[in-house]
Amino acid sequence: MSETWKNGLEKDIATWTGNAGDAYRNRATDMIDQILGAGGVAASLGEAMQIVADIVKTFRKMVQDILASLLGALIGYTIELALTLGGGAAHVIASVYGRFARDGFKISMLLVEMASAFKDVNTLMQAVMGVINALLGKQNQPQTA
Numbered sequence: 089m090s091e092t093w094k095n096g097l098e099k100d101i102a103t104w105t106g107n108a109g110d111a112y113r114n115r116a117t118d119m120i121d122q123i124l125g126a127g128g129v130a131a132s133l134g135e136a137m138q139i140v141a142d143i144v145k146t147f148r149k150m151v152q153d154i155l156a157s158l159l160g161a162l163i164g165y166t167i168e169l170a171l172t173l174g175g176g177a178a179h180v181i182a183s184v185y186g187r188f189a190r191d192g193f194k195i196s197m198l199l200v201e202m203a204s205a206f207k208d209v210n211t212l213m214q215a216v217m218g219v220i221n222a223l224l225g226k227q228n229q230p231q232t233a
Contacts, residue, residue, distance in 0.1 A: 094120050125223045132216045136209055143205045150198055154191050161187050 097116050101109060165180045 093123070122223050125219065129216055129219055129223070132212070132219075136212050136216070139209055139212075140206070143202055143209075147198055147202050151195060154194055158187060158191050 093116065097113060097120075101112065104112065162184070165184055168176050169180050
């Protein structure tokens with residue numbers, strides 16, 4: 089869009105003279121720069137959203153794998169209890185608690201890593217907001233309460 093407008097400026101109003109023509113060209117050039125900047129912001133926002141989607145997808149897959157492993161272990165423990173007619177209950181209970189603790193720790197470490205990744209995305213978003221504010225200019229800044 090900005091390229092079309094730029095070409096139009098160069099062709100259509102090249103012959104305009106005077107203060108009005110100069111003012112129009114200056115304002116149009118500023119707007120073209122803002123359009124180009126907005127395109128860069130949109131690309132950055134798209135990249136940030138893709139990063140967030142990848143983080144969530146990876147986390148979901150890891151938790152799903154852990155839960156599937158835990159389910160398989162519980163089935164094994166149930167079979168062990170059935171085959172020993174309850175005689176291995178003490179061993180099975182200790183194993184279940186250990187397994188839950190280990191897998192719970194894995195999930196909590198995944199949450200810590202995910203929080204760190206979101207902090208990195210937040211840093212990127214703050215930089216993008218700085219660009220947006222620069223594009224808007226002082227007269228178009230959001231009003232504070």
